[in-house]
Amino acid sequence: MEARSRLASGTAIALAPGIRRLVAGNPGLMTGPGTNTYLFGVHEIAVLDPGPLDDAHLQRIIEVADAPIRWIITTHTHGDHSPLAKRLARATGAELIGVPPPHDGRQDMTFAPDRVPVDGQTLQLGDVRLVAICTPGHASNCVCYLHQEAGMLFSGDHVLEGVSPVILPPDGDMAHYLASIDKLMGLSFDRIAPGHGGVIDNAKQTLAMLRKHRLMRESKVISALRATDNATLESLTPRVYDDVPPDRHVWARLTLEAHLIKLLQENRVDRQGAIWSLRKE
Ligand SMILES: [Zn+2]
DSSP states (O other): OOOGGGGOTTOEEEEETTEEEEEOSOOBTTTBTOBEEEEEOSSSEEEEOOOSSOHHHHHHHHHHHOSOEEEEEOSOOBTTTSTHHHHHHHHHOOEEESOOOOSSSSBOTTOOOSBOOOTTOEEEETTEEEEEEEOOSSSTTOEEEEETTTTEEEEETSSOSSSOOOOOTTTSOHHHHHHHHHHHHTSOOSEEEESBSSOBSOHHHHHHHHHHHHHHHHHHHHHHHHHOSSBOHHHHHHHHTTTSOGGGHHHHHHHHHHHHHHHHHTTSEEEETTEEEEOOO
């Protein structure tokens, strides 16, 4: 685990040759130490996830880059990852690369990419090569970027350090999330550089743990449904998330709904209005 001092906002840290991380000044419950902005390259720079609208962070990105910024890439369009992209592009003339925002009311609608990566596509950005891996789940437009040379996966919010990402339905999708984890398992990399928090060294072990955690939570959903009459999201949340502090329950409830939608699609539960129940055999 990286020392927290390395994740102070405004501090640029070299992670590998030609790869630097700069943390935005937006620490919080859902953002950890703040959003990680990554800079790739030496003579020409690609910026991944410029972060929230924050002029100080904009200035700091340009300062730290210390070379022309040619490309701006996003992992997804939640408000803590992409809103600064437009302003940074205007300041630098850089090309915007990413998937446009879905319309679920939780997205940065100002993000309008010049180029949309397709799954498996290699992006040659000056001397830097990144492979785009579409990983829907946390949001439908999530893309991870694989830096093969460094053996590093830039995961956005698909994988985070120390916490399991929130799945925000209906745009976020639990079945897709698990499929995306399986897809990453088949690729070659050793380390994960997440959207929030420090670099994760044991990449594949972390993915396996995430998968196991989701299935553990799913089995708690099923047990809670078995033990509860007239189960609603409100009544199920404290039972299913009895190991999670109550101040996180508002977010936990969204992930719970994503679990229930997955079970509904698998014909394992029924829904009558706001009431959820196990399907009778
Ligand atoms: Zn997100």
